[in-house]
Amino acid sequence: MVRYLLLIFIMILPFNASAQTGDEVVKKSQAAFHYQGKDFKARVIMKLISKGGKERLRELKMLRKNYGESGGDQKFFMYFFQPADVKDMTFMVYKYPAKDDDRWLFVPAINMVRRIAAQDKTSSFVGSDFTYEDISGRDIEDDNHTIVKEEKIGENDCYVIKSAPKRGDVDYSYKLSWIDKTHFLPIKEEYYDRKGELYKVFSADEIKDVKGFPTIAKRTMKNLQSGHSTEVAYIKSDYNIGIEDSLFSERFLKQPLKKWIE
Amino acid sequence: MKTKISLKLSFLRMQESSIFGSSELLYFWIPVPCLKLAGTGFMAMTISLLFPFHAMASDISIHGFLQGNYSYSTTENPDGGDFKWGEERIQLKIDAAKEQFRLFIKADASYDHIDEDSELELRETYIDYTASKWDLRLGRQIITWGLGDLIFINDVFPKDYEAFFSGRPLEYLKKGIDGIKVGVYPEFASFEIIVIPFFESNNYPAPKRFYMFDPMPTVTNREENEPQTAFKNTEFALRAYRDIAGFDASVYFYRGYFRKPYMLPDNLNNTTKITLFYPEVSVYGASLQGRMLDGVLSLEAGHYDSREDRSGTDWTVPNSQTRFLIGYQRQIWEDFTAGLQYYGEYMHDYSDYKENQPAGLPRDKRFYQLATIRLTQFLMHQTLKLSLFSFYSPSDGDYMLNPELKYNFSDNVWAAIGWNIFGGGEEWSQFGQLAQNDNIYLQLRYEF
Numbered sequence: 001m002v003r004y005l006l007l008i009f010i011m012i013l014p015f016n017a018s019a020q021t022g023d024e025v026v027k028k029s030q031a032a033f034h035y036q037g038k039d040f041k042a043r044v045i046m047k048l049i050s051k052g053g054k055e056r057l058r059e060l061k062m063l064r065k066n067y068g069e070s071g072g073d074q075k076f077f078m079y080f081f082q083p084a085d086v087k088d089m090t091f092m093v094y095k096y097p098a099k100d101d102d103r104w105l106f107v108p109a110i111n112m113v114r115r116i117a118a119q120d121k122t123s124s125f126v127g128s129d130f131t132y133e134d135i136s137g138r139d140i141e142d143d144n145h146t147i148v149k150e151e152k153i154g155e156n157d158c159y160v161i162k163s164a165p166k167r168g169d170v171d172y173s174y175k176l177s178w179i180d181k182t183h184f185l186p187i188k189e190e191y192y193d194r195k196g197e198l199y200k201v202f203s204a205d206e207i208k209d210v211k212g213f214p215t216i217a218k219r220t221m222k223n224l225q226s227g228h229s230t231e232v233a234y235i236k237s238d239y240n241i242g243i244e245d246s247l248f249s250e251r252f253l254k255q256p257l258k259k260w261i262e
Numbered sequence: 263m264k265t266k267i268s269l270k271l272s273f274l275r276m277q278e279s280s281i282f283g284s285s286e287l288l289y290f291w292i293p294v295p296c297l298k299l300a301g302t303g304f305m306a307m308t309i310s311l312l313f314p315f316h317a318m319a320s321d322i323s324i325h326g327f328l329q330g331n332y333s334y335s336t337t338e339n340p341d342g343g344d345f346k347w348g349e350e351r352i353q354l355k356i357d358a359a360k361e362q363f364r365l366f367i368k369a370d371a372s373y374d375h376i377d378e379d380s381e382l383e384l385r386e387t388y389i390d391y392t393a394s395k396w397d398l399r400l401g402r403q404i405i406t407w408g409l410g411d412l413i414f415i416n417d418v419f420p421k422d423y424e425a426f427f428s429g430r431p432l433e434y435l436k437k438g439i440d441g442i443k444v445g446v447y448p449e450f451a452s453f454e455i456i457v458i459p460f461f462e463s464n465n466y467p468a469p470k471r472f473y474m475f476d477p478m479p480t481v482t483n484r485e486e487n488e489p490q491t492a493f494k495n496t497e498f499a500l501r502a503y504r505d506i507a508g509f510d511a512s513v514y515f516y517r518g519y520f521r522k523p524y525m526l527p528d529n530l531n532n533t534t535k536i537t538l539f540y541p542e543v544s545v546y547g548a549s550l551q552g553r554m555l556d557g558v559l560s561l562e563a564g565h566y567d568s569r570e571d572r573s574g575t576d577w578t579v580p581n582s583q584t585r586f587l588i589g590y591q592r593q594i595w596e597d598f599t600a601g602l603q604y605y606g607e608y609m610h611d612y613s614d615y616k617e618n619q620p621a622g623l624p625r626d627k628r629f630y631q632l633a634t635i636r637l638t639q640f641l642m643h644q645t646l647k648l649s650l651f652s653f654y655s656p657s658d659g660d661y662m663l664n665p666e667l668k669y670n671f672s673d674n675v676w677a678a679i680g681w682n683i684f685g686g687g688e689e690w691s692q693f694g695q696l697a698q699n700d701n702i703y704l705q706l707r708y709e710f
Contacts, residue, residue, distance in 0.1 A: 048643060056645075056673050083673035084325060084709035100553055102508065109433035112406040115510065115551050117558040122596040127644030171596075228643060250503070250510075251447055255390065255397065258321075258359060 022145030025159050025179055031070035032184040034137035036213040037239030039065040041260070044234055048128050051227030057082050058126050061261045065243045071097055075248040076136065079261040090253045095136050106253040113250050121170050128230040129200070129221040133170075142166060148176070153188060157181045172200070183207070183214040199225045211239045326354040326710055333429040333703035341470035346701045347428040348375040353385070364390040376471070386438050397445045402438040405456060407501055407514060409549050409560040411636060412651065413605045415585045416514040416547040416564050418499065420521050422465040427472065427696065429682055429703025437462060441497075451504040458497040461489040463540060464521040467699075475695035477623055478525070478533060486538040489519055509552035514564070516545040526578050530620060541579045542569040557592030560603075574611025577618045582610045597640035605632040624690040631657040645670040653693060660687025660694035678705040 046058040059082040067073040076093040080086045094102040101120065106113045120132040143163040151160050158178040165172070172191040179186050185207060191200035206218035215237050222229040246252065247260060333347035351372035358365045368386040373379075388401030408416040425434035441458035467474060489495040497518030504511060523538035547564030563586040571579035585608075591601040607630040609615060619625060633656060638649045647668040654661045666680030681702050687694025 050643075054672075084327070085670075085673075085676065085707075087325060100556065102553060110406050110436050111404045114409075115553075115558045115560075117556075117591045117593050117599060119556075119593045119596075123593065124597065124644065127640075246447075249447075249452070251397075251445060251452060255392065257392075 020147065020159065022147050022161050022163075023140065025147065025161055025184070026140055026143075026145045026163065026177075027071065028184040029161075029177070029179045029186060030137050030140060032214070033186060033216070035066055035070040035074075036215070037066075037211070039063070039241055039243040040237070040239050041241055041243070042234040042237040044232060046126070046128055047231040049229045049231065056127070058128070063243055063247065063260055065245075065248070071140065073097070074136070077247055077252075077256075077260070079256050090256055092248055092253055093136065094248070097139055098141070101136075104250070104253060111254070113253055128232075129223050129228055130230060130232070134202075134221070142169075143175075150181075151178065153178050156187050158187055185214055185216055193225075199223065208237075210237045213239055321360065322356065322358045324354065324356050326352060328352050328708045329431075330706040331430055331703070333701045335471075336700040336702065337473075337698045339471050340473055343376060343471065345376055346467075346471050346699070347430060347703070349373060362392050364392075366390070384438075395447050399443040399445075402440050403443060404436045404438050405443065405499075406436065407499075407512075408547075409551050409562045409589060410587050410605070411589065411591075411601055411603060411634065412653075413587055413603060413632065413634065415562050415587055416501075416512075416516070416545065416549065418516045418518065418521070418545055420462040420464050424465050424467040424472075427467055427682060427699065427701075429680055429701055429705070431678075431705055431707075437465065451502050453503075454499075454501040456497075456499040458499070458518070460491055461495065461497070461519060461540070462521070463488060463523065466522075472696070473698040475624075475690040477690070478527070478536060481527070481533050481536050483535040484538060485535065486523065487540075489540060506550075509550050512549045514545065514547040514549070516543075516547075519543060520580065524578060524580065541571070543567065543580075544569055555590075555592075557590055560587065560589035560591075562587040562589075574614035575618050577615070577620065581612070581615050584608045584610070597644065599636075599638045601634075601636040603632075603634040605634075606630065607632075624688065627657050629657060631655060655687065655692065658687045658691040658694065660691045661685060662693045662696070674710065675706075675708050677707075679703065 041061070041063045044058075044060050044062050046060075048056040048058070050056075059080070061079045061081070063077040065075050067075065074095045076091075076095065078091040078093075080089045080091070088108045090106040092104045092106075096102075103116050103118060104113055105116050118132065120136070121138075123132050124130070125132050125135050143165050145161050145163050147159050148162045149160045151158055156178075158180055161177045161179060162174055163177065164174040171193070173194045173196065174192050176190045176192075177186050178188040185204060186202065187204050189202035190198055191202075193199045201220075201222050201224065203220050203222075204216045204218075205220055206216070208215050208217040215234065217234050217237070219232050220229060221232075243260070247257070252260075329351045331347055331349055331351065333345060335344055335346050338344065339346070349372050351370055353368065353370045355369075356365070356367045366386060366388055367384070370381075370383045370385055372381050372383070374381065384402060386402050386404060388399050388403045391398045391400075405419045406417055407419070408414055410417070414421070419439055420437040421435055422437050423435070426432075439456075439458050439462055440460040441456060443457075444455045446453040446455070469476075497516070499514070499516045499518070501512055501514050503513075519540040520543050521540065524541055526537040526539055527533040528535045528537075544567040545564050546567070547562065549560070549562040551558065551560045553559075563584065566580075566583040566585065568574075568580050568582045570576065571581065574581040585606065587603060587605045589601065589603040591599060593599045609626060609628050609630075612628040616625070633654050634652065636649070636651045638647065640647050647666075649666045649668075651664045651666075652661065661684070663683040664680055666678055668676060668678035670676045679702070681700070683700050684693045684696035686697075689695055689697075
């Protein structure tokens with residue numbers, strides 16, 4: 001009898017494994033979005049567009065290295081090319097999954113490296129519509145994730161996930177994400193405010209294959225309430241480029257190596 | 263003779279600015295022979311002559327800015343003028359790199375409306391050589407150590423307090439040194455070794471523009487004695503640092519001179535001449551900084567060994583001191599950050615100091631204290647910054663307040679207006695002596 005039960009159990013196992021829960025989809029999505037490769041580089045061009053159409057530009061080199069599994073520790077190194085008043089500034093983040101990050105900023109005008117205090121969850125990244133959390137990924141544990149439906153966006157078959165924060169530590173009450181079933185990148189995200197009204201929309205506008213990794217090359221975040229939006233292009237992206245651990249140090253924060261900031 | 267003719271300033275450091283830090287500059291060498299070449303160090307000159315940038319560079323970038331900077335005194339200056347500062351300035355920055363070498367030149371040309379004077383100044387000029395485990399920087403360079411926000415313990419390098427009190431952009435608080443810095447990076451820790459053959463003092467406000475306390479105002483015959491450039495006078499500084507359990511830990515050592523001048527009268531009872539000199543000092547320090555209580559905690563301390571007066575009985579030389587700092591910074595809500603600091607300065611051999619100091623001169627407290635608060639709020643996608651920095655001394659009762667508003671009109675153009683307000687304490691205390699020097703300033707900059 002036990003044998004038969006075991007057999008039945010083994011037979012249904014694959015079906016159970018293929019049925020996705022909200023948490024599993026989000027986990028895969030985070031792996032695809034924020035953890036692909038051992039390391040990653042990109043030249044990031046951010047266009048900040050005001051309601052009246054006035055544009056500001058931020059251009060930086062972003063380098064990222066994973067330490068451990070997907071969802072684990074990461075280190076980020078960013079060098080700014082533009083605008084002029086922040087040129088040559090560098091910014092470094094040690095990201096940890098379950099606690100606050102460590103971050104350092106180098107200010108060349110006074111040749112000083114300082115730690116900075118910041119809350120990822122609500123802070124705008126360099127004045128854009130993206131928060132720090134949008135750039136480096138939000139902890140999966142911080143939200144309850146449920147699959148609300150499956151839907152096609154253009155050619156993409158997607159899971160639609162509702163993510164509701166467990167604590168009121170962000171300015172949205174919930175988020176809907178359309179996550180592609182094949183590569184698990186988010187195609188679209190909608191943020192709903194505390195009144196339940198849609199106020200922020202993310203879209204992945206172009207997805208490119210880089211060394212076999214599907215990568216969002218163009219993305220937009222639009223704030224429907226303020227009319228402000230941010231368009232981001234990742235150019236010259238690459239994975240598994242052999243970033244040394246020593247890059248993430250005060251030494252190179254002060255004097256970045258040419259080979260990494262070109 | 264030790265007095266506080268110059269300010270008892272141990273402070274200063276940096277502020278937040280757009281994007282997340284402070285602003286940055288750009289510069290270039292303008293060969294205008296008629297301009298006075300100010301602050302141009304021998305090494306910097308040598309370097310720029312020996313290494314014409316076009317000869318070595320495969321990768322040259324040139325940036326810079328145009329700036330207007332005006333500071334209106336709310337009380338008439340000692341010489342009757344209305345402005346603490348009034349100038350237009352161009353700065354150019356050349357950066358040329360080839361393989362392991364890099365040449366960097368940052369030069370300012372300015373026109374000062376108050377003295378009706380032009381000036382050309384090399385802010386920084388150096389060559390870098392980078393190897394895999396060490397590097398070298400030779401020339402005029404800015405060095406910043408320690409953790410304080412406008413409070414300096416282990417940052418023993420020269421400052422320009424006139425710039426700070428006149429409402430100039432913050433980077434002008436730091437002066438370059440002419441020297442050599444060697445970085446060594448073995449696995450277990452990192453090291454910075456600095457050798458400074460050419461002494462550079464702090465710059466304090468000019469008496470014609472600022473009211474400052476002077477204990478002997480009638481003695482106008484004054485001579486300044488800076489340490490001569492000689493092997494035995496060469497300053498030496500070392501910093502070793504590494505991560506300890508998620509905290510940035512550093513230890514520091516410095517052997518050199520106080521950068522504030524002290525006064526030596528020729529004859530105490532009938533002074534006809536005062537010599538300003540820079541006593542010898544060694545500083546032993548340490549600092550620790552890391553995440554704590556949802557913010558960043560900073561701890562720093564330094565022992566100032568006054569080598570010319572270890573017994574504390576020579577009243578013309580400062581006594582040895584221990585200085586410490588506790589700082590905490592936290593983001594309270596989106597784009598709003600608060601920082602608090604408490605600083606103390608404990609004088610050793612206080613009874614010897616009291617016994618030996620002549621009557622009639624202002625007396626320091628055994629334990630000097632200073633507290634600061636910095637509040638910064640960014641608005642409008644970080645194009646508008648409102649900030650407040652304030653010093654208050656619980657032991658002396660004096661203060662300085664600096665509210666500022668900065669707006670980025672575009673990526674290239676920004677303006678800042680602010681107000682420096684001083685008061686409280688005694689006529690000789692650090693900020694109390696500046697009580698008549700309140701000023702409102704405007705900074706305008708176009709960056710390219």
